[in-house]
Amino acid sequence: MHRFIRYNPVKWIFGEGSIKRMEAEAASLGKNVLLVYGGGSIKNNGVYNDVIEVLQRLEKKVTELPGVEPNPRLLTVRKGIELCRREKIDLILAAGGGSVIDTAKAIAAGALYEGDVWELIAQAGKVKEALPIGVVLTLAATGSEMNNGLVINNEETKEKIDWHSPHIFPKFAICDPAYTVSVPREQTVFGVVDTMCHIMEKYFRTSENTELQDGFSEVLLRELIQIAPLLLREPENYNYRAKLMYASTSALNGTLDLGYRGDWTSHVIEHALSGIYDIPHAGGLSILFPHWMERALASHPDRFKRFAVEVFKVEESGKSDLQIGQEGIDRLKEFWSELGAPSRLADYGIDNSCFEEVADQAMRRGEFGRFYPMNRDRVLSILQAAL
Amino acid sequence: MHRFIRYNPVKWIFGEGSIKRMEAEAASLGKNVLLVYGGGSIKNNGVYNDVIEVLQRLEKKVTELPGVEPNPRLLTVRKGIELCRREKIDLILAAGGGSVIDTAKAIAAGALYEGDVWELIAQAGKVKEALPIGVVLTLAATGSEMNNGLVINNEETKEKIDWHSPHIFPKFAICDPAYTVSVPREQTVFGVVDTMCHIMEKYFRTSENTELQDGFSEVLLRELIQIAPLLLREPENYNYRAKLMYASTSALNGTLDLGYRGDWTSHVIEHALSGIYDIPHAGGLSILFPHWMERALASHPDRFKRFAVEVFKVEESGKSDLQIGQEGIDRLKEFWSELGAPSRLADYGIDNSCFEEVADQAMRRGEFGRFYPMNRDRVLSILQAAL
Numbered sequence: 001m002h003r004f005i006r007y008n009p010v011k012w013i014f015g016e017g018s019i020k021r022m023e024a025e026a027a028s029l030g031k032n033v034l035l036v037y038g039g040g041s042i043k044n045n046g047v048y049n050d051v052i053e054v055l056q057r058l059e060k061k062v063t064e065l066p067g068v069e070p071n072p073r074l075l076t077v078r079k080g081i082e083l084c085r086r087e088k089i090d091l092i093l094a095a096g097g098g099s100v101i102d103t104a105k106a107i108a109a110g111a112l113y114e115g116d117v118w119e120l121i122a123q124a125g126k127v128k129e130a131l132p133i134g135v136v137l138t139l140a141a142t143g144s145e146m147n148n149g150l151v152i153n154n155e156e157t158k159e160k161i162d163w164h165s166p167h168i169f170p171k172f173a174i175c176d177p178a179y180t181v182s183v184p185r186e187q188t189v190f191g192v193v194d195t196m197c198h199i200m201e202k203y204f205r206t207s208e209n210t211e212l213q214d215g216f217s218e219v220l221l222r223e224l225i226q227i228a229p230l231l232l233r234e235p236e237n238y239n240y241r242a243k244l245m246y247a248s249t250s251a252l253n254g255t256l257d258l259g260y261r262g263d264w265t266s267h268v269i270e271h272a273l274s275g276i277y278d279i280p281h282a283g284g285l286s287i288l289f290p291h292w293m294e295r296a297l298a299s300h301p302d303r304f305k306r307f308a309v310e311v312f313k314v315e316e317s318g319k320s321d322l323q324i325g326q327e328g329i330d331r332l333k334e335f336w337s338e339l340g341a342p343s344r345l346a347d348y349g350i351d352n353s354c355f356e357e358v359a360d361q362a363m364r365r366g367e368f369g370r371f372y373p374m375n376r377d378r379v380l381s382i383l384q385a386a387l
Numbered sequence: 388m389h390r391f392i393r394y395n396p397v398k399w400i401f402g403e404g405s406i407k408r409m410e411a412e413a414a415s416l417g418k419n420v421l422l423v424y425g426g427g428s429i430k431n432n433g434v435y436n437d438v439i440e441v442l443q444r445l446e447k448k449v450t451e452l453p454g455v456e457p458n459p460r461l462l463t464v465r466k467g468i469e470l471c472r473r474e475k476i477d478l479i480l481a482a483g484g485g486s487v488i489d490t491a492k493a494i495a496a497g498a499l500y501e502g503d504v505w506e507l508i509a510q511a512g513k514v515k516e517a518l519p520i521g522v523v524l525t526l527a528a529t530g531s532e533m534n535n536g537l538v539i540n541n542e543e544t545k546e547k548i549d550w551h552s553p554h555i556f557p558k559f560a561i562c563d564p565a566y567t568v569s570v571p572r573e574q575t576v577f578g579v580v581d582t583m584c585h586i587m588e589k590y591f592r593t594s595e596n597t598e599l600q601d602g603f604s605e606v607l608l609r610e611l612i613q614i615a616p617l618l619l620r621e622p623e624n625y626n627y628r629a630k631l632m633y634a635s636t637s638a639l640n641g642t643l644d645l646g647y648r649g650d651w652t653s654h655v656i657e658h659a660l661s662g663i664y665d666i667p668h669a670g671g672l673s674i675l676f677p678h679w680m681e682r683a684l685a686s687h688p689d690r691f692k693r694f695a696v697e698v699f700k701v702e703e704s705g706k707s708d709l710q711i712g713q714e715g716i717d718r719l720k721e722f723w724s725e726l727g728a729p730s731r732l733a734d735y736g737i738d739n740s741c742f743e744e745v746a747d748q749a750m751r752r753g754e755f756g757r758f759y760p761m762n763r764d765r766v767l768s769i770l771q772a773a774l
Contacts, residue, residue: 001629015390110501215606242388
């Protein structure tokens with residue numbers, strides 16, 4: 001096993017009615033609250049009212065920042081920072097999914113930074129402190145509610161940047177699956193795909209002695225594959241929503257991280273792509289991931305075989321590792337396609353005219369891919385195959 | 388799924404050489420350190436020197452409390468509290484296994500409590516604050532390094548009490564598997580048994596929708612069953628030590644706790660037993676647990692069947708659930724006995740003369756056992772069977 005440091009001080013408050021617990025958690029955290037949220041769905045599903053009620057009971061002064069975009073933008077971060085300074089905000093409350101939470105994190109760090117926030121976003125190391133953050137989760141997908149990472153788009157430079165800092169762990173995360181029963185079908189599918197990709201990016205690695213991490217990952221993947229179709233048939237089923245929510249948080253809260261860092265190629269290319277095209281992150285992943293797998297397969301047939309057998313229960317007899325591995329990839333494609341996830345760039349009207357630009361963005365930090373090393377040609381080949 | 392709150396702010400620093408990291412973690416935590424340890428093995432295996440070297444580099448003033456017993460005693464806690472007051476201790480460093488860590492936790496809370504410490508130990512609710520605690524782990528077993536629980540013996544009243552308080556989470560846990568390569572065979576076996584019991588106490592529960600928790604538990608149990616015999620053959624193998632250490636911490640750090648509380652009967656009876664007889668905790672568990680299983684089997688054949696099939700790969704065809712379940716229990720007994728764990732109270736020279744007293748202690752907090760309800764007669768029946 002490798003060396004690792006696991007530290008995650010987020011208070012994960014899971015289950016129906018957990019908003020009640022927010023009162024105790026938020027009481028001591030700050031008087032002037034910036035409430036960050038997205039397109040307004042929280043006003044229709046009751047979350048907004050629940051949150052406001054708690055904040056009123058605590059006699060907090062609330063300033064609102066609505067309208068956070070699906071791919072969170074620097075412009076919104078800047079607006080939030082201005083509000084923080086003007087209203088002397090001392091607690092940021094994110095009510096939403098990953099974009100809302102990531103925006104809140106960037107604001108929390110930016111509000112206490114004297115220079116320009118883009119400097120800060122371009123370099124996590126500059127973050128020395130941040131305002132306290134609380135989360136009320138309304139979409140099970142990114143896991144941002146219980147980690148110290150964020151992803152932000154600079155819509156001017158078309159860069160999409162991700163980083164981690166110990167200062168942006170939320171203080172608490174209210175994770176009530178009942179708050180997600182009205183999530184539309186497409187977003188639900190994206191939650192499943194995103195969660196699976198977070199697990200798989202780490203699952204595909206060359207390290208040895210990873211039996212525990214592998215086993216935990218396979219348990220989560222099998223569970224997602226089992227419940228996703230049931231959830232789409234019964235979107236209001238609390239237990240299915242609960243399992244997806246539990247899995248999406250667990251995929252990126254450290255449970256699966258034992259010093260093995262995984263590959264993350266599909267994320268790097270997808271961030272480059274959605275930085276330019278503003279397509280849904282998980283939509284990009286469901287298009288790109290299988291093509292990455294097909295390229296990596298020949299270098300690591302044993303690993304893909306294990307994936308096929310343990311996750312999709314592919315029958316082994318009479319087949320080569322390569323064949324079994326390919327069957328696993330095919331089953332994944334089939335599974336995502338049955339859920340209705342996109343499989344081609346054309347599904348988003350993307351043609352090859354931008355490929356050079358996407359490849360440039362993807363290569364911005366140099367070569368990458370710890371499991372299957374990537375260079376510019378390989379990025380282009382994946383994009384081409386995904387047309 | 389149930390509701391739960393998961394909060395674990397311990398910084399888990401895992402892997403070879405992680406003592407180096409202690410310098411950064413301990414630097415800001417206090418000038419006057421109480422170093423708590425056990426029978427002196429840390430002076431033979433290099434741990435003591437490594438720890439003292441870091442503390443000297445940090446210019447800490449070190450007071451020592453050696454000699455913590457395997458079943459940690461109130462007397463030692465009292466001694467530690469006196470030292471804390473006299474030496475104005477502001478950081479407690481536990482270098483050892485569960486007993487040392489639990490003693491350090493009790494001292495940390497007791498040092499800031501004005502009344503008698505036994506009052507505090509009898510009632511976790513009285514703990515309002517505690518001195519900061521750091522851990523250097525030298526024995527993989529109890530998981531105390533990454534949780535907020537403790538167990539203390541009152542050698543006068545023969546009570547063994549366990550509780551949890553949010554104030555006694557260690558700040559950091561240095562978990563270097565290389566520090567455990569010299570752990571003797573018997574303690575290594577106890578580490579395996581203790582860890583397995585922590586997982587199984589939670590695994591046997593009546594709750595539904597626990598697929599993820601079940602799956603994680605089975606991964607850990609299978610891994611322990613696979614590596615334990617290998618580890619006993621190669622006690623200095625770093626990777627086997629690492630896997631045991633990882634599993635023992637994970638069994639009780641929240642990873643397996645998703646709102647389902649498990650049974651814990653064997654622990655209750657074992658605490659009653661070792662409160663009176665001062666036998667090794669895991670020795671008591673390896674004797675009692677299978678007898679508890681055999682009694683609980685008929686009420687929950689489906690659960691024991693799953694255990695048998697998933698953990699020990701028991702063949703199902705042509706057998707009833709009861710038979711499969713019993714085979715799982717037999718396999719567990721066989722496995723522990725091959726490792727050399729005790730299976731009868733007689734192994735510790737215990738006869739039935741104390742059974743009434745043990746049953747009284749076990750029933751102290753009333754009836755228990757969430758999975759298979761216990762009363763005095765059932766406690767006595769388990770003890771009798773274990774003779």
